[in-house]
Amino acid sequence: MEYDEPLFFKVMQYAANADRDVVDMVSGNPDWEPPQALRDGLHEYADADIEDFQYPPSEGLRELREEIAERRNxxxxxxxxxxxxxxANYLAMARAMERDAGDEIILTDPVYPYYPGKTTMLDGEARFVPTERDGSLDPAKVRDVASDDTACIVVNTPNNPTGAVYGRETMEELVAIAEEHDALLVADEVYDHFDFSGRFESALTIDSEHRVVVTSYSKSMAITGYRVGYAVFPDSHVKAAKTRHMLVNVTGSRPAQQAVLHALRNTDADYYEETRAMLRERIDAFTDALDAAGAEYSRPDGAFYVLARFDDFPGTLDNVYTLIDEAGVAGMPGEAFGTARDEWIRFALVTPRAEEAAARLADYF
Structure with a gap:
């Protein structure tokens, strides 16, 4: 089986090799500081005893898992x-597929490209449900697609790339659909700390043996390179997921987990609120400049991405390359996220030069 190289890498490589200055708004790599407590925890770990430099438990440091469990109830x-x-997404989707409960995975359109990639890798068949114009998801459309061949329903809230936040009623309906068809709902909540709407509520508040919640600290603590995430599985699925995790990875990074644990215990809510305030300012500045460019755009209720559409300039890979060469701004082609937004281009607001990038776009168009 052959897998397509994610377009993220192609665009980032093209931007890196450009002959001019380029504002990189391709990937969701936060540019802001992690919590100071995370740095402190990593420094502290450097002086640990030698036994702490060896394998941690495969399923994660016990203290970290206890901290997560207490916070997530x-x-x-x-x-x-x-x-x-x-x-975490891979483990959940693989668990859904290995139960002989169907071979179809329901995804939204637009979709984070790694979900269909994992579907192909797991030999599943993707079924796409279009979201509404504002990015919201109508559960009735999911119900229309779901069948006894449905193994898994994957949703991302707050959503990349639309910025939509699915409310509790939507998540309750999705869990109910999963239960009706013996499927697993995989709720990817990696942007849970970036809700600007006040509507986000974790799927963990819905008790069911048919839902798995996944997330990570990559975005919330601005540490994408640390690779510390987690999944919360129902009791009936957790043993199989732990075994697959052990066989694929053996375990995770001990120092990264220790640093995250220290940060969780010693970082107050102000850190996250200050980050959200900064992002709100970026969103305002970027969308104001898009108004000047005459663009249609989405204003995110969550996460930190903006989709923009420019007249007679569809979101193809070639046009993204053109913007890099001629405007000095790198975004992601809408066609990378499916067919529903293939006229659009996605910009990640993870650079202090976001306002400058928008001004460049306004000048270009």
Missing amino acids: VSVDQVVVTNGAGE
């Missing part, structure tokens, strides 16, 4: 610490 035995949300 779940049993510690349900928590599997993973190599970022990427592995």
Whole structure:
């Protein structure tokens, strides 16, 4: 089986090799500082005893899992610490597929490109449900697609790339659909700390043996390189997920987990609120400049991405390359996220030069 190289890498490589200055708004790599407590925890770990430099428990450091379980009001035995949300998603989707409960995976359109990639890798068949113009998801459309061949429903809230936040009623309906068809709902909540709407509520508040919640600290603590995420599985699925995790990865990084644990225990809510305030300012500045460019755009209720559409300039890979060469701004082509927004271009607001990038776009168009 052949896998397509994610377009993220192609665009980033093209921007890196450009002959001019380029504002990189391709990937969701935060540019802001992690919590000071995370740095402190890593420094402290450097002086640990030699036994602390060896393998940690495969499912994650016990203390970290206990901290997560207490915060999320779940049993510690349900928590599997993973190599970022990427592995957490893989474990959940793989568990859904290995139950002989169907071979179809329902995804939204637009969609984070790694979900269909994992679907192909797991030999599943993707079924796409279009979201509404504002990015919201109508559960009735999911119900229309779902069948006894449905193994898994994957949703991301707050959403990349639309910025939509799915409310509790939507998540309750999705869990109910999963239960009706013996499927697993995989709720990817990696942007849970970036809700600007006040509507976000974790799927963990919905008790069901048919839902798995995955997330990571990559975005919330601005540490995408640390690769510390986790999944919360129902009791009936956690043992199989832990075994697959052990066979694929053996375990995760001990110093990264220790640093995250120290940060969780010693970082107050102001850190996250200050980050959200900064992002709100970026969103305002970027969308104001898009108004000047005459663009249509989405204003995110969550996460930190903006989709923009420019007249007679569809979101193809070639046009993204053109913007890099002629405007000095790198975004992601809408066609990378499916067919529903293939006229659009996605910009990640993870650079202090976001306002400058928008001004360049306004000048260009």
